[in-house]
Amino acid sequence: METKEKILFQALKLFNQFGTKDISTNHIAKATGISPGNLYYHFRNKEEIIRFLYQKMREEIGFEDLALPETLCDMMAYCKYVATVWWRYRFLKKELVILMQKDPLLQREVQQDTKMQYEKLLQLMEHLMEKGCIVPLTEEMKHHLANTIALYSNFWILFLQTFGEDVSQTMALDVSKEVSKALLPYLSDKAVKELNKCEGV
Template identity: 25%
Template sequence: MKTKNRILQTALELFNEKGINEVTLRGIALNVGMSQGNLNYHFRTKSEIVSELYYNLVEEMDEAMKKITLDQPVFSLLYESSLVSMNILYKYKFIAQDLHSVLESNSELKVHYLALQKMRKQQFLFLFQNMIAEDLMRKEELKNEYERLYERMNILGDNWINSANLFFQERSSKVAHYHSLLFEVIFPYLTQKGKEQYLKSL
């Protein structure tokens, strides 16, 4: 493994275990087995390491989504894509655990994250409209109801790890339980046809 990748892998493990604020460049270097001077040749600051790991997360997420077959029933697609996303997010769980501080301390990451969220919101709203057209979801009964549904899904998607760390010890049960919670959010908005297809996807 290349030195830069060893640094990133070690930093990821330490950030996940201790949190960003408790990890120093010196500590990362010590765990890699090098001097801080050698580490600084690759990364001058801890923020640079966090940025690299953030973009690695985004890249892994994009690559995983490309591998998911799009020509499958919509609920199977949603089920698979959300499970893949949550497993990758758990791999980089320190970002979700300290999302606010990560974004507030790095304006470039904040701009990227907000643009990413805006794009995903439009994708979900487009998906909801298609599901309404296919009689899988009912029409809105409240103003901006499905924009607010996406917002609730997004809040749960970004913050489930902190809750999971408090209530669950086993990694597998964390991901499985909170994946079910997130996937079930959509169920009350489905038509009878949608509910039948949803249940078949489980």
């Protein structure tokens, strides 16, 4: 593993464990086993490290180049995969709004991605209707369902934190179940059977 990747690996561990506020570049350098000067050779500041981690997360998710799923099972499998990626980068899910306020470059990236992802969700609604997986929806209902899925996707971990308990990986990954439940009232009978089959019901 090259030094730059080691820095990102250790930064991710520290941010997930302690949050970004209490972790400095000196902490990251020490955990990596390098001098602060060596760290600054690779990254200008902590904000740049956070941006690189955000970019790594979005690359792992691969949402931008993702083809629309052929089946509901494919869609739910992808939801579960995305949830595992989010868990690996969970500090971003917990702190993203605050981090965006501190870093205009990160803010611009996140806003662009959010708009792109929302358009993908609307395309998904159309795709599922065309395949007979969900009942015909009005424009208002398409946006409502896309909003619901987006809210679960982006704020599920934050919601769990409001209960004042430590959020476990199992709890965080339950977001895919919540998305499934949100879709359920709009699924065709055929789609419900398919969903139950792929979920082992």
